[in-house]
Amino acid sequence: MRVGIASLDDNQRVALWESAMELSPAQRAITILAAHLPTVPFDALQRWTLVGRDHALLLAYRSQFGEGIQVEGRCHACDTKTQLAFTVSDLLESSSDTLKAAVYCIGSRDESGNQYKHQHTQASLVDTDVYVPSYYLIAFSGNEYRFRLPTTQDLVLIQASSSSSNNSGGITTKHVCERLLDQASFNDLCAVFADKHSQGSATERTKNEREQQDKGLESEEQKAWTSTLDALEQEMLRIEPLTIVSLNASCPECGAQTQHQFDIGHQYWALLAADVEKQLWDVHILATAYGWSSDAILSMSPARRRQHIAMVIS
Structure with missing residues (x-):
């Protein structure tokens, strides 16, 4: 579905600020999108991939505040403040070909038919079908498994599970993998790790030896799920480079290079709050x-x- 992302007037900006100020960052980001995309159901926005959400937020940011982005960071070596300046288009250029092809700018060509490089004064149209999760294949030890990119709904459910009083241990990598893998793939991996556990517990042992070995096997299973999640994250970045936006800054004082992660939801909210004030x-x-x-x-x-x-x- 192709929808328009346009700017908000002053009354709409104040209303958005008032409705989102008490929300979590994840829900706030979706509320911002809902204000820019009133024809898209709220629950549909929650089912978009996180990278799709952030891609749409970049377009919303551009329609509201223009191309320029300035963020402040600190040098990891000497703690000196550093300023990073870049554009929305710079970030959009780093996205996958699929996301690039989904964006259409209204009035985006000059009289000669050439496309403008920056469309900060133009509203954008975007094909939101690319934001709907689809499954990809990933290979572990010669076997293929199906996974998808995480959604806002995943993030909210994982955070709720992590903060639940019934889950004092917090969310585990296994729980995260369960959200991202399809059911059959998750069950297959559980069976693989269970086989390793049973092979390690087949010998006759004393109670103390069994307890110690079980702890070791549980630790090995945790390592296996952590390794699985690491592999999934790497494959996500390969599929959609915009999944994690990392910016390198050179310190003006000591010259050290520091990598900063950029969050478009946080950036939009900071500018909106300052504007509404x-x-x-x-x-x-x-x-x-x-x-x-x-x-x-x-x-x-x-x-x-x-x-x-x-x-x-x-």
Whole structure:
């Protein structure tokens, strides 16, 4: 389904900020998308892959704030603050061919028919079918298993399980693998690891020896699931490089290279919160002076609002 991602007006931005401020980062990111994609059901957004969610958030960010992104980091060697500057298009260029082909920019070509490099003033159309999870094959020890990319729903359920009072040990790599592998593949891997366990416990042992060996076998099973998850993550990055956005920064003081992970949901929210704070100050000043409603003030053009504030201050 091809849908449009356009910018929000001042009233919509304030409403989004108010509705999302108490949410977890995962739910907040989906709430932001829902504001930009009102025709897409909320539960459908939760079923999108995380990389699809972040890809759509990049388009929403561009429609709302433009191409430029500036983030602050710290050098891992000397703790000096570093500034990283890049564009939405830089990140979109690092995505898979599938995601690149899904984006269409309205009015994206000049009079000669050449496509503009940056579309920060244009709304985007995106084929959201590419955000729906599909299964891929991965090989372990000569056998093939089916897995998919994680979704927001996976993330929410895993986090809920991890924080549950009934799960004091927290979420395990096995639980994560269970979410990502299809049922048959997960069962097959469980059988493989169980066979290894049974082979290790076949000999006659004392109770103490059995306890010690069982602990060792449990540890080996955990290592096996950790290795499985590591392999899945590497394959995810190969399929969709935008799965994890890592940025390298050179320290201006010591020259050390530091790798930073970029979160578009966090970046969007930071800019939205700063923007809404300015909007609310405008409302406070003009409502106090004229008695106008918040909706009326935020519906004004920025130029008219600035002029009224200048008149109040003077």
